[in-house]
Every structure is written in C-alpha cells, then in structure tokens.
C-alpha cells in the first residue's frame with residue numbers, strides 16, 4: 555500500500571488542526587445535519603467529515619457509516635485513508651472506481667469486507683488557509699460525479715469549515731468543554747429562581763491576621779449538578795449578557811449580607827467596619843445605568859459606600875467598550891473604592907494603572923505562587939508591589955497558600971492578603987460564627 559501523502563506544510567497544518575480542539579468532542583448536531591445533507595444531495599449511502607491528524611483520520615461526524623465502514627467506526631489509520639489525499643492535494647478528488655485506481659486499490663476498506671468502490675471528497679479549509687480534513691461521500695457501487703455535484707460537496711465543506719470556526723471561537727471563550735454549561739435558558743431560570751449563592755473569602759491583615767473584609771464570589775447551586783464554580787458558567791453568562799442580572803443580584807446579596815454582619819458585630823465589634831469586594835464584569839460596566847444599580851444596592855442594603863470595593867480586571871475594562879471612563883467616574887462619585895484585580899496578568903497592566911487609577915491593586919496569585927522560586931520571580935513580585943504602593947494604591951495579595959508566602963509578602967511590605975492559608979471562600983453559615991467571634995479560621999474549608 556503506498557504511503558498516504560503529506561501536505562507541503564504539514565507541521566503548520568497539524569498545529570492549525572489542533573487549535574480547533576475538535577478532535578475529541580462528542581456528537582455535534584449541526585455537523586451531523588451537514589453530513590446527512592451531503593449524503594442526500596449526492597445520493598450516496600455514506601458521508602463523513604474526516605479530520606486528518608498525524609497518524610489517523612477521525613470522523614467527527616458520519617452519516618450512514620454503518621453501510622460502508624461498519625457500525626461505530628470513528629477512525630482509521632491515516633495510511634488507509636482517502637481523505638489524506640484530498641488534504642495533501644488541497645483540492646476535491648473524485649474516485650469513480652477505487653479498484654481501478656493504483657492509489658486506492660489496496661486500501662483495506664476497498665479490498666476488505668467493506669468493499670468501498672467509489673469516493674469523492676472536498677477539502678475543509680480552515681481560516682488559517684490550511685486543510686483540516688475532508689467532507690467525503692462513499693459508496694459500495696462505482697459511480698461518476700459531475701462537476702455540479704463536486705461543487706455541492708465543496709460548498710458543504712466550506713460550511714463545515716465555518717462551523718468548526720465557531721466551535722474554535724466557543725472553545726477560546728471557554729464556552730465549550732466537558733465542564734462548561736452551554737444552556738443559557740437554564741442559567742436565566744436559575745438566576746430568576748434564586749439559585750445563585752454568594753460565598754465569601756476573608757481578606758486579612760497579615761501582621762495581625764485580623765479580618766478586614768471579604769470578597770464576594772458567586773456560585774450557582776444547580777438543581778442537578780450541585781454547586782458550580784464561576785468558571786463553569788461565567789463565560790456563558792458573559793457571552794449571553796446574563797452576567798448583567800447575575801452581577802446585579804450578587805451585588806445586592808453581598809451588600810445586604812455585609813451590612814448585616816456589620817450590624818451583628820455591634821459598634822466597635824469585630825465586624826463593625828468590615829468591607830466587601832464585589833467583582834464587576836465588562837458587560838456590567840458598559841450598561842448605561844451601572845452607577846445607579848450600585849447606588850440602589852447600597853440604598854437597599856444600608857451599606858455605607860466606603861465599605862464597598864468594586865473589583866475590575868483588565869479584561870473587563872477592555873471589554874467595557876463605550877464610555878468606560880464616564881462610568882468609572884460616576885461609580886467613584888458614589889464614594890465606593892475601585893480595585894484592579896488579577897494585576898500583572900493582562901497585556902497592558904501598566905496602562906490600566908495609569909488610566910484607571912485604582913484605589914487598590916490585587917497582585918495575582920501567579921506572582922504569589924512564584925515567590926521564592928527564583929531571584930527573578932522575587933524581583934518581579936517586589937517590583938509590582940512597589941509600583942502599586944508608590945502610585946498610592948493599597949495592595950492585596952491573592953492566592954496565599956503557605957506561611958512562607960505570607961512571610962515573603964510581609965517582607966515586601968504587603969499587609970493585606972487572601973488565600974487558602976486563611977480561608978477558602980465559604981458559605982455564610984460557615985463564616986458567621988467565626989466572623990462575629992473573631993475566631994481564627996481553620997486553614998481550608
């Protein structure tokens with residue numbers, strides 16, 4: 555059997571294919587509809603979308619495969635593939651009778667019990683301009699295909715490429731993957747049904763370990779899947795715009811809870827001057843009434859504005875679009891503080907420091923995790939801290955997990971920190987007792 559040919563830019567082609575992250579995904583209804591349409595339009599028993607990887611071809615979608623390749627066949631070795639030839643040639647191939655074509659006559663699916671006799675495949679060209687695989691039709695009978703039929707196949711292959719592009723964009727936005735929910739109706743219903751819960755992570759004063767405040771972190775108490783972390787539904791909330799009602803609910807819940815803790819602490823009590831940090835997304839920031847929503851949360855809860863910190867990331871500032879600066883001015887005018895979250899992880903940390911002038915900078919946990927690893931890592935963390943301090947910002951270190959990290963941060967002059975060393979985010983019921991009694995918390999929970 556002759557070796558399957560390679561594409562002239564095979565390395566780049568494989569890198570492009572892998573960037574689609576579609577090789578191991580489950581069934582896809584839209585792709586399946588396309589393969590069915592191809593089989594019907596060309597009058598063949600079988601149509602397949604084959605993605606040609608280094609050593610094998612994988613069928614991401616197959617219609618009628620049981621007629622030709624056998625039930626449940628999802629891949630074959632690359633050397634035994636027709637589609638690898640389409641990929642190498644980067645153009646449609648029509649094989650009216652495989653037994654009479656030296657390139658294919660010895661393929662197991664031709665000589666074996668499958669008896670494939672005819673094949674036609676059109677390349678699926680990705681946005682990078684490189685072929686990912688082929689949309690193909692096969693039959694056990696020999697058959698000619700006219701130019702019009704090949705044209706139909708090529709157009710359908712173009713649509714497959716567009717769909718794969720959408721899948722790639724979804725994957726990049728965190729909207730696909732085994733753990734990611736893609737049902738915005740369920741999220742909408744969950745928000746309306748009060749299934750959002752807010753957990754709170756203490757922010758502590760490093761030298762005294764005294765609680766200064768808490769960060770509010772949203773969870774979704776999903777009726778079937780249990781408590782979900784933000785990574786599992788925030789990308790969907792962002793993409794669908796549901797982050798706006800979600801954010802409003804979190805803000806009101808958090809302000810109300812912290813106002814209650816402050817009141818329970820009594821004047822001068824452990825929690826009387828507690829503050830709360832709430833994360834704000836870019837979508838919320840671009841809502842024209844964002845300042846009013848925040849003002850309403852303060853009014854409803856009775857929380858004084860100076861007890862509220864709004865956390866923004868560079869991503870949310872960049873995605874805020876429109877008139878972010880005006881929105882920030884209005885928010886600041888309420889008397890609340892602004893924090894720059896995940897500092898140092900974005901593309902333009904310094905420019906945001908300049909433009910946004912936060913009251914507080916939160917040093918991302920990746921810098922905390924790297925403390926003590928090398929001189930360069932330590933220097934980088936020290937420089938970030940110094941920069942923020944010299945600009946007059948408060949500094950909070952995120953993700954402190956070990957006593958060594960806490961000591962290193964203290965040596966750098968950082969006073970405020972949060973992290974598993976002090977407490978993981980916890981539900982209200984788990985925190986209230988500790989908070990009011992000023993009990994030190996067990997390290998994790």
Ligand code: C2E
Pocket residue numbers: 755770771772783784785788797801804833834835865895896919952953954955972973974975978979
């Ligand atoms: P963030 O604002 O940077 O929050 C800190 C994240 O680090 C939280 O993850 C927290 O659980 C985690 N964390 C805290 N201490 C440690 C530690 O010592 N080690 C490690 N490895 N992780 C630690 P979580 O709760 O999963 O939240 C993830 C992100 O989701 C948050 O990052 C924030 O950007 C976003 N988020 C959470 N709640 C909301 C919300 O209500 N609205 C918006 N727009 N975003 C939210």
Ligand code: MG
Pocket residue numbers: 769833865895
């Ligand atoms: Mg945050």
Ligand code: MG
Pocket residue numbers: 895896916918952
């Ligand atoms: Mg952060």
